[in-house]
Amino acid sequence: MAVKTLADLMEHLSRVFGRRHRLYLPNVADRTFALLCAVDNVQDGVRKGASKRDLSAALAEAVARTLCCVESYGDIPFVEALAAKYPLNKCIYCHKRPCECTERRAHHILVKPNKVQSSWSLKQWCGSFRATYGKKNKERGAYYCLTRLFGEVAEFVALQMPGADNGSSSEILERDIAFELADIFAWTIAVANVLDIDLEAAVLKRYGKGCSVCKKAVCACTHFDMHRALWHVKKT
Numbered sequence: 001m002a003v004k005t006l007a008d009l010m011e012h013l014s015r016v017f018g019r020r021h022r023l024y025l026p027n028v029a030d031r032t033f034a035l036l037c038a039v040d041n042v043q044d045g046v047r048k049g050a051s052k053r054d055l056s057a058a059l060a061e062a063v064a065r066t067l068c069c070v071e072s073y074g075d076i077p078f079v080e081a082l083a084a085k086y087p088l089n090k091c092i093y094c095h096k097r098p099c100e101c102t103e104r105r106a107h108h109i110l111v112k113p114n115k116v117q118s119s120w121s122l123k124q125w126c127g128s129f130r131a132t133y134g135k136k137n138k139e140r141g142a143y144y145c146l147t148r149l150f151g152e153v154a155e156f157v158a159l160q161m162p163g164a165d166n167g168s169s170s171e172i173l174e175r176d177i178a179f180e181l182a183d184i185f186a187w188t189i190a191v192a193n194v195l196d197i198d199l200e201a202a203v204l205k206r207y208g209k210g211c212s213v214c215k216k217a218v219c220a221c222t223h224f225d226m227h228r229a230l231w232h233v234k235k236t
C-alpha cells in the first residue's frame with residue numbers, strides 16, 4: 001500500500017515496527033522515553049552542526065517515535081486532534097495566516113476538524129504549518145522550536161502521572177492526550193520547517209521500505225539494536 005495520508009503513514013509504521021514495539025516498548029512510558037531521546041538527538045545535531053542528511057534522519061526518528069506513542073493508545077483521535085487545533089487556513093489563536101500571535105496569546109477555542117485534513121499527507125501538514133507559522137518560527141530559530149518541542153513532551157509526561165485526569169472522564173483524558181501528541185507532532189514539523197527539511201521525504205527515506213537498521217519490511221531489531229547511535233556529527 002502506498003503511503004499517502006498521515007493515517008497511511010501511521011499504518012505503515014505500525015506494520016514495520018508494531019511487533020518490535022509490543023516486545024521491547026510495551027508501555028507508553030518506555031515509548032515516551034524513546035521519543036525524548038529522539039528529540040534530544042535532534043537538539044544535539046543542531047547544536048553540533050550536523051549535516052542536513054543526518055538531521056533529516058534524526059527528525060524522521062522523532063516522527064516515528066511520536067507515532068509509536070500514538071500507537072500505544074489504540075484508536076486515539078490523533079489526526080482529528082491535529083485538525084481541531086491546527087485548522088487548514090488560520091492560526092487557532094489569532095485567526096490569521098500567517099500567525100500574528102504574541103507569546104502571551106489568548107485562550108483558543110477548538111474548531112470543528114475540516115474533513116479535508118483527514119486525508120492530508122505529512123507533506124501537506126508541513127506545508128500548512130509553514131504557511132501559518134513558518135515565517136515567525138524562522139525568526140525565532142531552531143532552538144526556540146526545540147524548546148517548545150521539549151515542553152510538549154514534558155506536558156505529555158505530565159498527562160501520564162497519577163491524577164492527571166483531574167476527576168474528568170477517561171474520554172476527556174484521552175482527548176487531552178491526543179492534543180498533547182498533536183502538539184508534539186506540530187513542533188517537530190516546526191523544527192523541520194525552520195531547518196528547511198522535507199519531513200515527509202525524510203521519513204519515507206528512512207522508513208519507506210521498512211526498518212533502516214535491519215533492512216527488513218517487518219523490523220527484526222532487538223532492544224539493543226534500537227539504541228544504536230543514529231548518526232555521527234562531522235568533525236570541524
Ligand SMILES: [Zn+2]
Nearest residue numbers: 091094099101
Ligand atoms: Zn496566531
Ligand SMILES: [Zn+2]
Nearest residue numbers: 211214219221
Ligand atoms: Zn529493524
